[in-house]
Amino acid sequence: MTEPVLRVQDLAVYFSSRTGSLFRREQRVLRAVDGISFDLNPGETLGIVGESGSGKSTLARAILGLLSPNRGRVLWMGEDLTRLEAEPMRQKRKELQIVFQDPVASLNPRMTAGTIIAEPLWTFYPQMESLQVEERTRGMMKMVGLLPNQINRYPHEFSGGQCQRIGIARSLVLNPKLLICDEPVSALDVSIQAQIINLLRDLQKKLGLALIFVAHDLSIVRHISDRVMVMYMGRSMEVAEKTALYRRPLHPYSRALMKSVLIPDPVRAREVKQEVWLKGDMPSPFSPPRGCIFHSRCPYQVPRCQADVPALRRMENGNWVACHRAEELDLSI
């Protein structure tokens, strides 16, 4: 059996905010990520899905050490990243890279595409010959589907999809072993989303990358993931192998997310609509519900859900779920 490249164990990130008046300070704690654990195998893709505010981006940043966690460990090839000093961590970033959501905002408008892609090389290999840097940059551009003769153009001369290709080229130029994509396609048109998803999948196969793909949309994640983790208010609700999840989700929240995906077919869309799969909004993260964190919006809740916090437990089919009623409910799609 292969060793996982990444093991995240009981990771937690809390933010605190001060409120109240000048004289009566109150400190409120927001548990953005609260005890997340998972393993990632070499060459595997894990999709992380949840609504805004579920903590998925915070989790991604904490894994990369862009935020310091309050608890837990991030084991990269057996080494705990949360305990590394600044310089060794900086060196580790060669292996761990990220692609951000907004392709235009994450590129410096005053740098050319070539400079943007080559910058990590200059930072980590200052002694590298400029000819070699240029060759590598052109190679990267070709690999992500850009024309090498666009090397001197500025971000505003590219479309959104092309900007995201630049972002991907930049993150891959150092030959990382893990790539985290934080909503890489949600700012793009549907037709362009598909291009980027296919590109990421091809690159992953070619380069043998381990990939974490963060999204709010289960339909996109399906095309790229091997396993999917569903997050809600900082906790993991379900971690499941792709086919099983999409056929028969075990957690009511996973099902609600799936049922919310709009169907591009007028007749079926009119039939399916009307039903509300998820009541209301996410509760305030400063005062999360007691017991199961999802119970306030769950159509299947029983009294027990308000009292006990369900643990994430392993089911017969090998998938993990945090729901008291996972065995009795049939949530087949």
Add this chain to the structure above:
Amino acid sequence: MFLLEVKNLQVSFATPEGEVHAVNGIDFAVSAGETLAIVGESGSGKSQLVMAIMGLLAQNGRASGQALFKGEDLLQKTPRELNKVRGSQIAMIFQDPMTSLNPYLTVEQQMTEVVMYHQKLGRREALEHAVEMLRAVRIPDAEERIHQYPHEYSGGMRQRVMIAMSLLCEPDLLIADEPTTALDVTVQAQITNLIGELRKKTRMAMILITHDLAVVAGISDRILVMYAGQMVESGTVEDIFYRAHHPYTRGLLASVPRLDRDASDDLQTIPGNPPNLLALPGGCCFRDRCAQAQEICSQPPPMWRDERGHRSRCVLEMPDGRVENDPAGEAGSAAEESAP
């Protein structure tokens, strides 16, 4: 008579690099109670089209053609005259609910202002009316929440406020520019349902603008597909979803990831990028990205039309369609376009 009839609308922007042709001769019509979806990628001109109709183009923008609202040409109106129409008879919802609400004012202040200006209501009546509208879009505890600021609302709730605000004066036409794009899938479904209900309950006409065909499948009557500032296909929802003719429309449909089908691993894509509006290629503007492009595509493609009004601008033959006289789709064709 149509509520809104747009004839040969053109929009261009003067930029240092030259003239950008954002909209190149669009015709369409919307009847009372009808929902029209305008679908296209970024840069297809779909937003600038409605901005031109509303008189909201940027300083360097220029619109020509006609936009007849109840028989009067909106493009000829002065800003003062337009102010009487905008907000009261035509309302608009924008993509990002956070940036379209004023963060310094409570929701109450922003909502009552509209009715006090247009309907000359007093403060108390205006407040009552506003609360009623918030209830209509299902904001819980509307009487209390109306006194809160936009940042105290979640994204979905803010978009509900925007919708409530647009309904205050009971407009005849609601224009929604990507109303669900900035929202989570779960909220997206809620807002689409809400718009669908409004469509059934009121006789309000709607124009929905989106890049995602899935959003409009259940809630529109007709669809107009735009590419590079031109209409490439238009027809009933069924025409577009089940009998799509133009390769671009079919590409758009195929690229939507679907959960209701067993997906093969590869997503269908439309290769390439939208064309540069500074230098549009002659002939069919989609030919660089089209898998079925032929030599003849460098000529302006014919406009097909069948008896139900399904139209498509492509050299490929449309089954039981006939070629319209004017290949460029000039004015005059809009009149018969929509079903009664």
